[in-house]
Amino acid sequence: MKKILITGSNGQVGSELRVLASHYPAFDFVFVDRSDFSLENEVEITTFLNRTKADYIINCAAYTAVDKAETEIELADLINHKAVGIIAQWCFQNNCKLIHISTDYVFDGTSAVPLKENDSTNPQSQYGKTKLLGELACLKNNPNSIIIRTSWVYSEFGNNFVKTMLRLMKERDSINVVNDQIGSPTYAKDLAEAILKIITSEDWHEGIYNFSNEGKISWFEFALAIKEISKSNCEVKGIPSTEYPTPAKRPAYSLLDKTKIKEVYKIEISDYKHSLEKCLDNINKNNKF
Incomplete structure (x- = not known):
């Protein structure tokens, strides 16, 4: 039986993988x-990796406190960059396949068209810089790796924009x-x-x-959909x-072009609103809010 190791298992993607695992008894x-x-x-x-001896590693673990990363640079670099390089090297030496999760923050946000995987990177935050260094270390130490860049992640688990909006919409008039x-x-x-x-x-x-749901929207439009x-x-x-300043600069435009993953792996990607409806339904059913 092939073994799949999931790091960052309490995060949003890790938690969703835990739910899905029961549907894959062969692993x-x-x-x-x-x-x-x-x-x-x-x-x-x-x-740990020598002891676990996985056939696949899905690296969902990351330092994701985007604003705190502006001051906790060393810690963010350790988790998002150096650790990724070590994991990738182990995978290369032990014939283990690695899927590593990355982010739209590797781009500078100045594009006006959906971003492709080979577009120039130019991160504007420490978080983005450490994630890009992690990508580079991953591919250098294990060219056989798969890296998936994603954006604006949310789920019924953990803290995210959707759950924050639901809370604020209950607490405030506007x-x-x-x-x-x-x-x-x-x-x-x-x-x-x-994955x-x-x-x-x-x-x-x-x-x-690249992977995200379909649709081109602003955070404001996302909030309207949640409402x-x-x-x-x-x-x-x-x-x-400009009216909501943050320590770390956010990309003004980070729409990802998903053509490659759809063509190579025949993955059908849902419209953002359809997926949002499913998530909100799960939040209500499971009393996650």
Whole structure:
């Protein structure tokens, strides 16, 4: 039985993979979070991987506190860059296939057309810089790796934009949401399903792939969709990013072109609103909010 190791198992994608695992009895899934498998100790990473002996690693673990990364640069680099390089090297030496999750933050946000995998990178935040360095280390140490860049991830698990909006819409009569950052959300369950489809296809094509749901929207429009589906009476107002300053700069445009993953792995990608409806339904059913 092939063994799949999932790091960052308590994160959004890791949590969705845990839910889906029961549908794949042919695989032995091993889920680890930071308490089981710390990415801050380089020696421990190799020791753990030698002990676990996985056939596949899905690296969902990351330092994702985008604003805190502006000051916790060393810690972000350790987790998002150096640890990824060590994992990739182990995979290369032990014939283990690696899928590593990356981000739209590797781009500078100045594009006006959907971003392709081979477009120039130019991260504008420390988080983005460490994630790009992680990509480069991954491909250098294991050219056979698959890297999936994604954006605006949300799910019924953990903290995310959707759950924050649901909370604020209950607490307030009106909220302000930036209307000049353009992209597309990613339902973590859809990404998890795509990852497992890649693994079960047994047709490995290394390289970088983009994945997000279909649609081109702003965070403001995303909030309006959440309001509509949840039937909230809260007023949602659009504001420019200049009125909501953050320590880390966000990409103004990070719409990802998904042509490659759709063609290579025949993955069908849902419209963002359809996936949002499914997520909100699960949140209600499972009392996740």
